[in-house]
Amino acid sequence: MSKKLNICEIFGPTIQGEGAMMGRPTLFVRTGGCDYRCSWCDTMYAVDPKHSDQWQRMTTEEVMAEIERLSDQTPMHVTLSGGNPAMQPLEDLIDLGHSKGYQFALETQGSLARDWFKKLDQLTLSPKGPSAGVKTDWDVLDACVDLVEPYKQASMKVVIFDDADYAFAQKVQNRYPQLPLYLQAGNHMVDSNAPADIPGVLDRLRWLAEKVASDRWQSACVLPQLHVLAWGNMRGA
Numbered sequence: 001m002s003k004k005l006n007i008c009e010i011f012g013p014t015i016q017g018e019g020a021m022m023g024r025p026t027l028f029v030r031t032g033g034c035d036y037r038c039s040w041c042d043t044m045y046a047v048d049p050k051h052s053d054q055w056q057r058m059t060t061e062e063v064m065a066e067i068e069r070l071s072d073q074t075p076m077h078v079t080l081s082g083g084n085p086a087m088q089p090l091e092d093l094i095d096l097g098h099s100k101g102y103q104f105a106l107e108t109q110g111s112l113a114r115d116w117f118k119k120l121d122q123l124t125l126s127p128k129g130p131s132a133g134v135k136t137d138w139d140v141l142d143a144c145v146d147l148v149e150p151y152k153q154a155s156m157k158v159v160i161f162d163d164a165d166y167a168f169a170q171k172v173q174n175r176y177p178q179l180p181l182y183l184q185a186g187n188h189m190v191d192s193n194a195p196a197d198i199p200g201v202l203d204r205l206r207w208l209a210e211k212v213a214s215d216r217w218q219s220a221c222v223l224p225q226l227h228v229l230a231w232g233n234m235r236g237a
């Protein structure tokens with residue numbers, strides 16, 4: 001009997017709305033539980049245990065069956081996110097999915113380094129700047145990078161709300177010059193049930209674009225969350 005996984009939701013196909021794979025069709029497996037509490041987290045329903053009555057304990061085989069159902073049994077790309085998916089034993093799912101032709105990306109903050117990251121097709125590390133109010137353990141983030149960097153498509157994605165986050169992103173770039181860096185305009189969360197403040201997101205995007213241009217920061221890539229522009233804060237998109 002395989003280990004159980006804490007699953008918040010499985011949805012799609014939709015498009016990857018963030019970072020290096022933006023626009024690419026993918027399914028999402030969102031795990032429940034996180035070791036961080038970012039002040040502006042857009043997915044608190046997958047973080048706060050007070051929502052855990054909506055999460056399910058599922059076996060690897062049950063998760064794979066749902067992936068196959070949603071994809072009409074046709075192999076495609078799957079994004080593992082959360083919460084922090086690194087808290088769940090996902091190695092068997094990656095192996096099983098690969099044996100059936102599926103590909104796997106993972107989104108994590110880089111607070112837990114897992115040997116099975118080596119098996120991923122893509123890894124996005126999203127360390128948090130000062131506005132999130134959490135602390136980055138740089139040694140663990142280094143360990144995550146060391147695990148995947150020689151083998152896989154890996155990238156950094158830093159959410160930016162203000163100048164301090166921007167300075168944090170520059171530190172990330174200097175520490176990991178070998179990895180592509182995406183600067184993601186923050187979506188100011190009042191409440192995840194409230195409509196997204198799209199003019200506010202676009203203002204932040206323009207501010208960020210102008211800053212990168214005036215600093216001649218040539219290697220930065222400035223992006224919004226495409227799914228937020230298309231569907232707002234709607235769950236399952």
Ligand SMILES: C[S@@+](CC[C@H](N)C(=O)[O-])C[C@H]1O[C@@H](n2cnc3c(N)ncnc32)[C@H](O)[C@@H]1O
Nearest residue numbers: 040041042043082083084107108109126186187
């Ligand atoms: C919800 S998190 C889940 C995966 C993992 N816990 C992490 O933070 O990387 C997925 C991505 O959404 C980003 N994110 C969360 N809240 C956001 C917000 N309000 N505005 C912009 N991006 C946000 C995170 O920084 C992360 O890159």
Ligand SMILES: Nc1nc2[nH]cc(C(=O)O)c2c(=O)[nH]1
Nearest residue numbers: 015016017018081107227237
């Ligand atoms: N479309 C879409 N793209 C995403 N990229 C990262 C997401 C996440 O919550 O991890 C996400 C999400 O929730 N939806």
Ligand code: SF4
Nearest residue numbers: 034036037038041083
């Ligand atoms: S690490 Fe990710 S899921 Fe956890 S609180 Fe922060 S943004 Fe939310």
Ligand SMILES: [Mg+2]
Nearest residue numbers: 042043081227
């Ligand atoms: Mg999201």
